[in-house]
Amino acid sequence: MVDIPLKCHCGQVRGIAHNVTPQNGIRAMCYCDDCQAFATYFKQDVTVLDEHGGTDIFQMTPSQIKFTEGGDQLRCVRLKKKGLYRWYTNCCNTPVGNTIGAGFAFIGVIHSIMDDEGERDQNLGPIRAFVQGDYAKEGLPAERYNKGFPFFTTLRVFWKLIIWRLQGKHKPSPFFDKDGKAVSKPVVMDRA
Ligand SMILES: [Zn+2]
Ligand SMILES: [Zn+2]
Numbered sequence: 001m002v003d004i005p006l007k008c009h010c011g012q013v014r015g016i017a018h019n020v021t022p023q024n025g026i027r028a029m030c031y032c033d034d035c036q037a038f039a040t041y042f043k044q045d046v047t048v049l050d051e052h053g054g055t056d057i058f059q060m061t062p063s064q065i066k067f068t069e070g071g072d073q074l075r076c077v078r079l080k081k082k083g084l085y086r087w088y089t090n091c092c093n094t095p096v097g098n099t100i101g102a103g104f105a106f107i108g109v110i111h112s113i114m115d116d117e118g119e120r121d122q123n124l125g126p127i128r129a130f131v132q133g134d135y136a137k138e139g140l141p142a143e144r145y146n147k148g149f150p151f152f153t154t155l156r157v158f159w160k161l162i163i164w165r166l167q168g169k170h171k172p173s174p175f176f177d178k179d180g181k182a183v184s185k186p187v188v189m190d191r192a
Pocket of ligand 2: 030031032033034035036132
């Protein structure tokens with residue numbers, strides 16, 4: 001079990017992802033157009049996306065995340081009205097992660113906020129699922145291609161969502177206050 005330091009590009013926002021093991025989260029690579037649009041909009045495609053447009057994400061619980069500095073720099077966009085809450089830092093546009101809502105014990109932490117270069121495979125295990133391959137850039141290796149979400153990945157995520165919620169791990173959350181309101185008002189972005 002490790003505590004992974006969190007740090008934005010400029011260093012104003014710092015924190016810790018507590019008690020992480022490869023088993024208590026799900027590491028996935030998402031190629032979807034929304035994840036690509038999120039990174040690209042903030043001009044972070046170079047820092048976030050891999051050569052095929054994938055975002056390396058570790059799905060875990062909000063209660064494991066603590067910001068020790070600069071938590072007030074968190075900002076949020078949604079790509080459509082009911083879309084995921086996509087968090088980034090106001091200071092330097094570092095993508096932080098994606099949440100579903102206050103009631104969900106879930107955050108997909110984006111690798112850009114984790115200060116664990118070189119230790120990622122050891123800390124989080126290998127990437128378990130490559131999802132939404134239809135949106136990947138050309139040249140995606142066949143073994144990484146999945147149409148949408150592979151069945152067992154979906155099952156595993158749903159299972160985790162239920163367990164984590166039953167364990168009450170949706171709070172405390174650095175992203176939603178105790179009344180379930182986002183700590184920064186989400187801005188709905190026009191995808192275009
Ligand atoms: Zn920053
Ligand atoms: Zn995605």
